[in-house]
Amino acid sequence: MPHTSLDREKKILEYLQEHGSASIQELVEVFGVSSMTIHRDLDKLAKVGQVQKKHGGATLAEKSNAKDDTCAMCGKPVSERTLFLLKLENGEEKRACCAHCGLMLQSRESSVWQSFTADYLRGHIVSAGQAVYVIGSDLNVCCVPSILSFGSQADAEKFQKGFGGTLATMEQAVHYLHGMMRTSGA
Template identity: 55%
Template structure:
């Protein structure tokens, strides 16, 4: 495989360095090529270890946010990936959780919460935990049990639910699910 970059691949890398991440559609429009061309370029760049592809987007491989590299405040697992949950306290302290299960437990035990964020399970971007759609009791175990997954879109959560079961819930309902 040729290790040198094409002009288009250089353009992709420059945009990702500048913006952190970009959707495949944005890259296709910026470089005036088809989305399939971008997919092929991203596959090559991913094989070379330069980018990380996500559903519909890409980011530089070494740009995992610092905030998700700390251990879970509840169970000690790694907080890297599509399941991370972050509780920001009014004091400025930040508590990281490996998944929505631990994040919601942390939420119930913390005082002075300013804001909570969670990762959209499908797209890998941060969303407000208060506005997220939670999928409880599904057949997919990805971290702590019982698994609770978070989504930014109700429609996508419904589609995921049709394949893996479970119940859609608000944050309050998901907390009640955990607490019994």
């Protein structure tokens, strides 16, 4: 059966989706091509992150969007509850695990178009510039010192009553982080 290599790559992917993994030998038999050809196809698929080559075969790559779910600053998994989102002018999106990393990332990026942060109490996304931040509360949910964000002053104060910390605007929170980085020499 004549296949173009593109066809075959698609079929190999389908095969892997069905079986989870396959040996080179198996693919050679299924597709009736040489092992050289299979190697070449797998190399191509591996390059675009679709499969992982294993000794003598291949498996479907781990969910390739995993990278979107880790913090662009520290690499920690991102939780929706403390998410900080940067939209760059070139359309790219960067996610941070919390306002601590998000604000650091924001001051490092030169082309931030918009930034958003999750309201810790309510879970919805608010504009980072308008959010109220609580710095250094007792609730260390993510990076330390903890910086959590709230959509309203009232919510931030409510949280502060329970967990302490200092209320800050975005500018003050950024300023605080910069001061901290200077003293730690990082």
